[in-house]
Amino acid sequence: MFGTGLIKGLGVTLKHFVDTFKDDSDSVPSRYEGSKTLGNNRRIIDQPITQDGLLTIQYPEEKRLLPEAFRYIPMLIWDTARNEDRCTACGICAKVCPPQCIWIVRDSDENGKPVTRPSEFYIDAAVCMSCSFCVEFCPFDAIKMNHDYELAVYDRYPQLVYDLAELTVPVEYYAALWPRQYAQEEEKRRQEEAEKAAQEAAKAKAAEAKAAAKAAAPAPERAPQDAEALKKKAQERAAAAKSKAVSSADGDSEDDAAARREALKKKAQERAAARSGDTNGDPAPAEAPVAQAAEAGSAEAAEVDPAQARRDELKRKAQEKAKQRKSESED
Numbered sequence: 001m002f003g004t005g006l007i008k009g010l011g012v013t014l015k016h017f018v019d020t021f022k023d024d025s026d027s028v029p030s031r032y033e034g035s036k037t038l039g040n041n042r043r044i045i046d047q048p049i050t051q052d053g054l055l056t057i058q059y060p061e062e063k064r065l066l067p068e069a070f071r072y073i074p075m076l077i078w079d080t081a082r083n084e085d086r087c088t089a090c091g092i093c094a095k096v097c098p099p100q101c102i103w104i105v106r107d108s109d110e111n112g113k114p115v116t117r118p119s120e121f122y123i124d125a126a127v128c129m130s131c132s133f134c135v136e137f138c139p140f141d142a143i144k145m146n147h148d149y150e151l152a153v154y155d156r157y158p159q160l161v162y163d164l165a166e167l168t169v170p171v172e173y174y175a176a177l178w179p180r181q182y183a184q185e186e187e188k189r190r191q192e193e194a195e196k197a198a199q200e201a202a203k204a205k206a207a208e209a210k211a212a213a214k215a216a217a218p219a220p221e222r223a224p225q226d227a228e229a230l231k232k233k234a235q236e237r238a239a240a241a242k243s244k245a246v247s248s249a250d251g252d253s254e255d256d257a258a259a260r261r262e263a264l265k266k267k268a269q270e271r272a273a274a275r276s277g278d279t280n281g282d283p284a285p286a287e288a289p290v291a292q293a294a295e296a297g298s299a300e301a302a303e304v305d306p307a308q309a310r311r312d313e314l315k316r317k318a319q320e321k322a323k324q325r326k327s328e329s330e331d
């Protein structure tokens with residue numbers, strides 16, 4: 001018959017409608033049990049999403065209690081105990097953010113030196129895709145995901161670009177939104193600090209024990225014969241060093257000086273012999289002084305200028321010739 005399927009379908013819908021109310025009255029006596037009532041007829045309903053029965057609530061007067069892991073837009077944590085931002089402006093979150101919607105400017109001191117805190121921090125909430133990468137990678141637990149999802153505004157810019165003041169929340173707010181995670185993080189931090197303190201204490205104790213052992217240990221005693229041998233060795237070394245210093249200050253040794261004198265003497269004799277060959281057997285005028293100087297062993301005398309000796313020789317010959325001419329003219 002025409003329309004039978006339609007009637008069947010409507011019957012299924014009606015059954016589900018009735019069952020919903022039946023389940024709701026059977027398994028959930030009151031959806032409002034355990035809910036928080038706020039002022040102005042507002043209510044927070046704590047109803048697990050897996051429950052049977054009615055799930056519809058009267059938003060915005062009624063809101064569901066969000067699970068802890070719910071995430072929307074990041075928030076920055078202000079450490080109330082230390083009275084400072086947890087953020088050090090390291091920039092890791094900005095680097096890992098997939099849509100690149102984080103901008104950070106690091107602060108600087110009065111001398112222009114960068115310091116570990118942000119002077120500006122922006123997140124474009126219109127671009128953020130709530131992936132939570134920034135939270136995962138932050139090494140200082142300084143950025144966490146906020147539960148606040150009511151962000152509707154009339155203008156996207158600049159209202160959806162959140163600055164440092166808008167993003168910052170006290171750590172207590174984070175602890176209230178994420179109680180389990182906050183407790184785990186605090187426990188981990190306490191353990192790390194305790195471990196660090198224990199390590200430092202152990203280090204200090206070891207250093208103290210080492211210093212005490214060093215102070216208490218007697219100085220090593222040396223055998224008398226060893227001490228004597230060492231003393232002798234040191235004296236020998238000192239004497240060798242002294243003689244070396246004297247020798248270098250005085251120049252060559254005695255033997256070297258004698259050999260040098262001998263060589264100079266020989267050289268002077270050779271020069272004298274060469275000159276006597278030049279003057280046809282006449283005795284070399286420079287031979288006497290050169291030989292004399294060589295005999296005396298004086299290095300300066302051995303170095304008589306041969307040109308000067310030659311001049312003396314010519315002068316002597318000229319005087320003899322002048323004398324001879326004078327005696328001839330007198331005859």
Ligand code: SF4
Binds near residue numbers: 087
């Ligand atoms: S929020 Fe974390 S990761 Fe991002 S700049 Fe601050 S300290 Fe670095």
Ligand code: SF4
Binds near residue numbers: 123134
């Ligand atoms: S939640 Fe994801 S998209 Fe949003 S700021 Fe963090 S990293 Fe970027």
